[in-house]
Amino acid sequence: MNPVDYGDVQGLAAYAFGKLVEASYLLLRIRDSAAARAWIAAAPVTTAEPRDPPPDTALQIAFTPAGLRALGLPETAISGFSAEFLDGMAGSANRSRRLGDIGANDPANWLWGGPGIAADLIVMFFAMRNLDQWRQTVQTTPWDDAFETISTLTTSNMGGVEPFGFIDGINQPVFDWKREQAAPQNTVSFDNRVALGELLLGYPNEYDKYTDRPLLDPTAEAAGLLPAEDQPARRDLGLNGAYLVVRQLEQDVRGFWQYLAAAAGEDSQERYRLGAAFVGRTLDGAPLIPPTGETVAGITEKPGQPRNSFTYDSDLRGAKCPLGAHIRRANPRNADLFGNPSGFIARLGSQLAIPRPQVGEDLIASTRFHRILRRGREYGEKLSPEDALEPAPSSEAPRGIHFACIGANISRQFEFVQNAWLMSTKFNGLTEESDPLLGNRAAVGDCPVTGFFSIPRDGKAARRLTGIPQFITVRGGGYFFLPSLRALRYIARAGQTPA
């Protein structure tokens, strides 16, 4: 089993570059492919190699299929990428239905990534300070010949808090970079550790399989690529690369807090309690499931500040954390089998559902196949929950998140979480609710209203909030391939050979 060559992996797969508090992303179209290849070949792309001191700038590059084609990558290579990447986030009406990109979220209204305004590549700049000055030193000749800017995504540093005011990014999956774990089967308790092949292409995933990716014949120009671990006769264009999903999510912070204030009445504490019920955590990140001191594999806590050592196993009916709370939808924290069975008979029973699960049990399973590594950054001006109660000034700049996530399988990770968990009005046995934060409140089938949110109570009828408006609107998005450094060099070279 080969050790991971960190110097071949783009750094964003390993680090959030949290100290590099300034960032901007350029969505580009290729104007001249030779110039673009020349710039890419020389670009100082930051790798995952640990450095001491850590770098104070970082540069990352990722491509859409159109970009790879524009650079002259052969179709035989491009066709090896996943169907959803080739199709694109806004590529079909069905995908838009599944992702909830309908109504106000319709790609036709997007600022970038929609029909006719799709990017070829995204170039991401991160810096500890003086971002623009540094950017100018990177965007040197032949940049201007090479690229045309479709959109510039600026970001702002809100100090780890997302625009609604909640601490964000508290839990992330832990990937097995050292390749120490064997792929598990029929797990009985939630484990936050995930196979490296769930993050990077070219390694076994949680099914102990290598995710499909472009494997090339060992021609002279592919010589710089490493052999595929599972098919050594072929060169692996995907190895150490990953898919990058970017979505621009505009947040109506005033609408959010004003709705909660109206629902809470006079009591300002109640407003924050309802907000916490929406999210599943309080503003400062404390989970609504009180950590019981149980240990969860793959989760290490800061001393005295337990935020992650919990599952929902003890809260099947949602009295502690609402069944549809945002963090419960995004990461249901369960295992393959339900009921924490121990022993052969109990495991067999769990597999055959004999005896039957309790009400609310086993509705969702096997979280480990649907984990995403989040790399979002906020944009716009910070607005405190108190100030959000004031009416908006006449011209207010939008604010939100440039959501980003990285993984080896867009369909089974981002799209699954977005479709089956976040946007589903039926998640966890619910009836007519969408995600309290992300939901588009669109009608589903014969269910015309989805703007509800229920807060189950122990031994009592659930409290239900009604008429919840849409708080988050999708303003752009795309699927990108974040290549390894070797693949980047291959991409920069491949188009030069006449076909």
Next chain:
Amino acid sequence: MTPQSSFMIVAPIRPNRIGALRELLATMNLKPGVANPDNGLVPFGRFENLHFARFVVLDDQTTGDIETLYGVHRPTPPIYLAFLGDFDGSYDSFLDSLVERAASGLRRIFAFCEGFSQGDDLRRWMAAQERRPATYYCNWVGRTVLQTREEEQLRRALRGYLDRSPAVADREALTVHETLRGFVQKEEAAGNLSLTPTAATPFAFTARHLFDWVLLVLLVVAGVVTLPLTLIPLLLLAWKVRSLEKSDPEMAPPTDPQWAAQLYALEDYGISNQFSAMGTLKPGWVRAFVMASVLWIIDLTARTIYTRGRLARVDTIHFARWVYLDNRTRVYFASNYDGSLESYMDDFINKVGFGLNVVFCNGVGYPRTEWLLLKGSSDEQKFKYFLRRHELPTEVWYDAHAGLTAINLQRNALIRHGLEKTSLTERQAREWVELIR
């Protein structure tokens, strides 16, 4: 209790008429693949006991695989039209109602099929084309369409009442139960709600159900008792299966993008979806025997153990069936399920991978299994490609409870059940009020 039943009318389509038939079927739809309940050909919405129905052209693009992979040459099978559905009550009375309410539309459709002429007795012709399922699964035996509608209205009324009267919602569970019982009685009296009492269970069903349970128990007992005798034949069979598994070729290339687009266009308009697929059985008696045995056992468990909301761990299927075609050489699978196909496939792999394997591994090209139960579907990508390749576009699909999942229907039934109890313990009352979401 009114048991559910199914029909499936299968007839070969006249050569060169498939395109025209598809065009006619498309006129029944509101959106691609989604039936207009009030369409002019078969007005599904007027059948108050019909849960699901579909028209599918059984044009399996994988028919040639058995020749490609095994060198087995068979005459090209005809392309069939299948019209199938799931309903409450008896087969005979449902067929009667089809003729009564949709005769002219059905005649127009079946005119595209061989062996049907306008002079034929429609009722008799349809019954003659009937293909019974080898395995049939119903999410909740006895739950009628009428019941699902009334119980959803009940849930909405109860929830609406609690939303309007938060002070009631805050009271003790037993008090809430009593208050809501009073509320429903008034609503029933005013004609706003109705909760039709359950009909008497037909004797034939009760007898069959008892027989099935006895059969299941006998089977398990006999299996254990006769193990000393059957052990050697079973081991031989296992050895034979294992050796076939090692050589059976796979056929699961990445899904053709155009084919995928055609299928995707029909999916995800509501909360539930349809799935139709077809494949050919691997050659030889071993596979035929394993397939027949497994389908029979699943059918038996679906009539005994799994009659209340789940097929093993899967709680998202409303109705499903496997049907043999062409002298048991080919198999058709249909299901009505909640969620999108991607999540349905994941749910299947992770919850009942062994169950998928033991059935589908007898089909040509399935990802390699070990000992019938292991591997196979856990080769996730190949499994998904395999299913998509064998999937058939469902031309017309009708869902009587659009907007409600099987889990929703189950909870609604529990709410009604609790409401109709005159007295509950405090614990029961607490659990009951929590259901009203």
